[in-house]
């Protein structure tokens with residue numbers, strides 16, 4: 112059975128994707144910043160490794176320990192909601208270090224083995240926010256749109272080596288830890304920029320409106336990743352979740 116390495120498996124989409132591939136009989140390398148074996152069912156096909164995608168040594172060690180893999184899923188990511196003006200540059204850098212540069216560093220780490228075997232699939236989890244403009248999500252959107260662009264160009268450059276590259280674009284998923292983690296980051300950085308308070312109220316009203324079933328579930332993302340991993344004819348960009356699919360189809 113093939114092997115998949117997934118970043119950010121401590122919660123949300125990454126954890127669900129690890130569960131899904133394990134249940135389908137794949138070998139799974141579930142990576143986490145702080146490994147917790149209790150999160151996943153015990154299996155001799157499961158390897159849990161420490162990995163922080165912003166740390167070059169951590170990447171080298173995890174990829175070496177993982178050995179031969181067939182699919183890389185760059186899922187680890189962090190959120191941010193605030194105006195450009197109200198976002199301190201260290202936060203901008205943190206968002207890009209994880210969402211964008213971490214993704215690139217992981218790709219660079221696995222490509223030599225993919226190229227040597229003339230096979231491999233890279234799946235980058237970006238976001239449906241890149242499909243439509245949302246106030247106060249400029250920095251986060253930019254970090255994910257860069258990965259969309261990277262993936263599109265990379266897919267062409269890697270095709271001659273038999274390697275596929277795709278993006279999966281999840282919609283809004285209130286069920287994961289993503290929103291609360293982003294809120295905590297915002298509070299630690301001093302909260303929302305005051306001149307944008309009214310705009311923020313409208314944004315929060317939109318984010319909290321609508322029913323959860325019309326939004327994205329972690330299972331939707333795991334299913335989209337499964338399709339991309341297993342179907343050589345999968346599209347280069349695949350939305351995941353009812354809201355993302357609706358946006359994608361215009």
Ligand SMILES: NC(=O)c1ccc[n+]([C@@H]2O[C@H](COP(=O)([O-])OP(=O)(O)OC[C@H]3O[C@@H](n4cnc5c(N)ncnc54)[C@H](OP(=O)(O)O)[C@@H]3O)[C@@H](O)[C@H]2O)c1
Pocket residue numbers: 118119120121122123124125143144145162163164165186187188189190209213236237238239280281282283284285287288289290292
């Ligand atoms: N939830 C949404 O509404 C939504 C919508 C569209 C796209 N996305 C994207 O989907 C992906 C997964 O999000 P989620 O909703 O599942 O959020 P989540 O529950 O917060 O999970 C994010 C995962 O990324 C990990 N992570 C963060 N920084 C990391 C780093 N430097 N190195 C390695 N792992 C790191 C977290 O680990 P720790 O536990 O150590 O923090 C966690 O396992 C992200 O890329 C996110 O941008 C989310």
